[in-house]
Structures are given as structure tokens and as C-alpha cells.
Amino acid sequence: MWIVVCASRPVSEWFQSGQASTVDAYLEGSPTDRASFLVLIALGVIVLVQRRVAFGKMIQSNRWLFIFYAYCLASVFWSDYPFVAFKRLFKDFGNVVMVMVLLTESQPVEAITATFLRVSHLLIALSVVFVRFFPELGRTYTGYSQNDLMYVGVTTHKNTLGALLVVAVVFAVADLLARRGSQAKKAAYEWMDSAILLLMTLWLLRIADCATAVFCSIIGTAVLVLTRSPKVTQRLRFVEVYAIGGSILWFSLDSVFHITELVVLSLGRDMTLTTRTGAWEILLNADVSPLFGAGFKSFWAGERMARMWTAIGAHILQAHNGYIEVYLECGAVGVALLVVMLLAGFRKIKTPFIQGDSYARLRLTLWLIVLFYNFSEASFTQIGILWCLTLLVVAEGLTPLLAAAAAAAPQAAALQPALLIHKWVAHPSIGARQLALNRVSRNRQ
Numbered sequence: 001m002w003i004v005v006c007a008s009r010p011v012s013e014w015f016q017s018g019q020a021s022t023v024d025a026y027l028e029g030s031p032t033d034r035a036s037f038l039v040l041i042a043l044g045v046i047v048l049v050q051r052r053v054a055f056g057k058m059i060q061s062n063r064w065l066f067i068f069y070a071y072c073l074a075s076v077f078w079s080d081y082p083f084v085a086f087k088r089l090f091k092d093f094g095n096v097v098m099v100m101v102l103l104t105e106s107q108p109v110e111a112i113t114a115t116f117l118r119v120s121h122l123l124i125a126l127s128v129v130f131v132r133f134f135p136e137l138g139r140t141y142t143g144y145s146q147n148d149l150m151y152v153g154v155t156t157h158k159n160t161l162g163a164l165l166v167v168a169v170v171f172a173v174a175d176l177l178a179r180r181g182s183q184a185k186k187a188a189y190e191w192m193d194s195a196i197l198l199l200m201t202l203w204l205l206r207i208a209d210c211a212t213a214v215f216c217s218i219i220g221t222a223v224l225v226l227t228r229s230p231k232v233t234q235r236l237r238f239v240e241v242y243a244i245g246g247s248i249l250w251f252s253l254d255s256v257f258h259i260t261e262l263v264v265l266s267l268g269r270d271m272t273l274t275t276r277t278g279a280w281e282i283l284l285n286a287d288v289s290p291l292f293g294a295g296f297k298s299f300w301a302g303e304r305m306a307r308m309w310t311a312i313g314a315h316i317l318q319a320h321n322g323y324i325e326v327y328l329e330c331g332a333v334g335v336a337l338l339v340v341m342l343l344a345g346f347r348k349i350k351t352p353f354i355q356g357d358s359y360a361r362l363r364l365t366l367w368l369i370v371l372f373y374n375f376s377e378a379s380f381t382q383i384g385i386l387w388c389l390t391l392l393v394v395a396e397g398l399t400p401l402l403a404a405a406a407a408a409a410p411q412a413a414a415l416q417p418a419l420l421i422h423k424w425v426a427h428p429s430i431g432a433r434q435l436a437l438n439r440v441s442r443n444r445q
Helices: 002-007 023-028 031-050 055-061 063-078 082-103 108-133 158-181 192-208 211-226 230-257 259-266 276-284 302-312 322-354 358-373 385-394 398-405 409-415 417-426 428-444
Strands: 139-142 148-151
Touching: 002 031, 002 082, 002 108, 002 158, 002 385, 023 302, 031 082, 055 063, 063 082, 063 322, 063 385, 082 108, 082 385, 108 158, 108 192, 108 358, 108 385, 148 158, 148 192, 158 192, 158 211, 158 358, 158 385, 192 211, 211 358, 230 259, 230 322, 276 302, 276 322, 322 358, 322 385, 358 385
Parallel strands: none
Antiparallel strands: 139 148
């Protein structure tokens, strides 16, 4: 449910039209949204407690993620609106809770892929229905005269829809490739569901006019397809060297042949990226601490927000660049911690990726998409599907968390054999997992 809300629109906006349009309304927020997010976070914490997750080990295994959030918590104290900043940080931390719920599932990889595939099937199908048959829900009008048509589907803006479409493309393509490479006996047309999902997503990409989403979808598909070959993955053992060399080559060629401009123009945009560059210049000259920023989620608030709206000439709620957004909120220190967290996540991905792990390939694809996406949109520290996926990608691998979650299971199973038999009959995966844990425990002894 959390991911459905993050990928579509807040609960309050399913029952009323339009987002907060004034500074005071945005600062105050919605009581309905606060209550719904609080309930979901509480349920997530209850699940983790019932699974007996060792929170100390979890924090240790993901220290850079929690250091980043600890710094965000510290930034609340120099915010102009500390209570508002704390509420927004608490809501954002709900993403971490949901990520840990997924990672501590008995079969986490299956749970993660199934969750995002089901969310994609649901929301993409609803978006098509809304756009085609319920224009009051799936379309909106923007611009100074409110006469520019925008397709939003189940979301509130085309860029939010674009983020959902990128995720749907990646998981649909990954599922189709996995089914093609599977050695298991296949039912006829079992691939049709993902194929239909991909076709609907491509149709929405065409009409949504979201260049960032189109670019990231192309990048994601290319990475998934090209890295299927073991020869390719083995050659990526020194991927850091290739990345540095490729960057130098890109900038060298770009200075002569203007490759970046060609790419931007091919996506139907100009070099201002739809006036983004002008807005970035204004934002980078804003009166905030270069080192520490304005405080978590405190830049777009109060009088500063009104001044930015006047200076930029548009009522925007983010910088349309994830790195600049983090800089404005948390300063250079926050950006540095974010980069370290992302690099630490990459280190966790690299080894299983080289070994040919399919889930590591999916994680690397999403990791790269997040890096590119945040050059022209902001998903970092946002309540959205891409930030949730970012945390899922950089979080510690599955084994330590599963070991922590199941630490007490062997003793409980040994004391209650009848309960184990019952679980084996009712839930074979649970019984198999407990038998495996018992075997590991005996071997250690």
C-alpha cells in the first residue's frame, strides 16, 4: 500500500482535486495524509518487531544509509520550521521501514519483484483507463492560462507519472528476460502479462511527453539486455575504470561534436531543459548555508518559498535536480553523504553482479537510472517510488538481514516440533526455511 501511494498520489488527493497551491497550505500539509502515512509506518514497524529483526545489526549493515538520515535529523535543528521538518523527515523515514520489511521477507527477491510488478500492473492499467475514459482524473491543464494539456494518469503530474513508467519498463523487461532465460517448463503465453504491461507503458510514455522518463527507460532496457551475457559481466570487473575513462571520452567528444546537445534535441528539448537551467542558477544563489543547507525539507517553505516562486516565475515544489535539491536542504555535507551512500550501495552490487546474479543486474540498472534521473528531476528524499527503490538498491544484501530476522527461529522450532509440522503443511516455504535454519544451527554447534 505504501508503494502504491508513493507511486500515484497522496490519499487526500484521491478525494479532492488539486495540490496545495499556497505557501501556507503547503507548509501545513494534509491531516488525512499524515494519518494515513502514520498508520502505514506503524504497521511496518509492527511487522519488523514480530519478525524479531536485530535492529542493531540492521543499522550496522547499512551504516551509511542511517548516517545520512542521522544527518538529516540533525539538520532539523537549524531549520526555520523545525517541527515541520521533523514531521517530513519522519514520513520520509517510512521508506526505510518499508524497505526493511521487503528485505526481511522469507524470499526477499521474489517479494521485491512481485511487489513492484503488481504495483506496475495496477497503476499502469488504471492510468490508461483514467487517461482514456476519465479525463477529469487522468488529465489536467497547466500553464499561465491553464490551457496546456498534461496527461497524469493516477499521479498528479507528468513527471511523477514518468517515474512510475520508468519503473514499470524496467521490471517488465526484467521479467520478460527472466522468463526467456528460465529452464523451467513454461505455460503457453505466460509472458503475455508482462508484454501487455510493457505495451501500455510505452503508450503512456509516448503521450506523457516526459523526456527524462524516455531517456531513463532506454538506459534501463539497454543495461538489462547487454548485461545478460556472462562475457559482458566478466569484463565489467573494472567498471570503475571504464566509467572514468568513458566520462573523459564523453566530455572530450562533447567539446568538439556537442553530443549532449544532440541527445537533448533528439528528446524534443532545448539546452535550457525546459527553463530548468535558469531556475538552477537562481536556486544556487539562494540565501542558504552552502555547507549545511536550509534544513531537511525546509527550503521550500514559508517566505523563502514565496520568494523563489516570484524569482523563478513558477510555483514549483522542487529544484528539478536531485543533487541541487539535497544541496539546498542539507548543504554540501548532505550531498557528500548521499554520494557516499550511493557508492557504498554500488560496492554491495558489484560482486554478485560480476558473478552473474540476476537480482544484482536489476539493482545495478536501477542504480544507474537513479543517477541519470536526478540530473533533470529530483527523486532523492522525496515521497516517491524512485526514492523507495533507491533505498532498496543501496540497502545491505539479503543474507545479514535474514539472519538477523531469523536468529531466534531455530530454538523456537526445536522446542515446538508440532508447530513446525503445522507450518510445513500450511506454508511449505516457512517450514523449509526453518528446517534449513535448524541444519545450519546444528552444523555450527
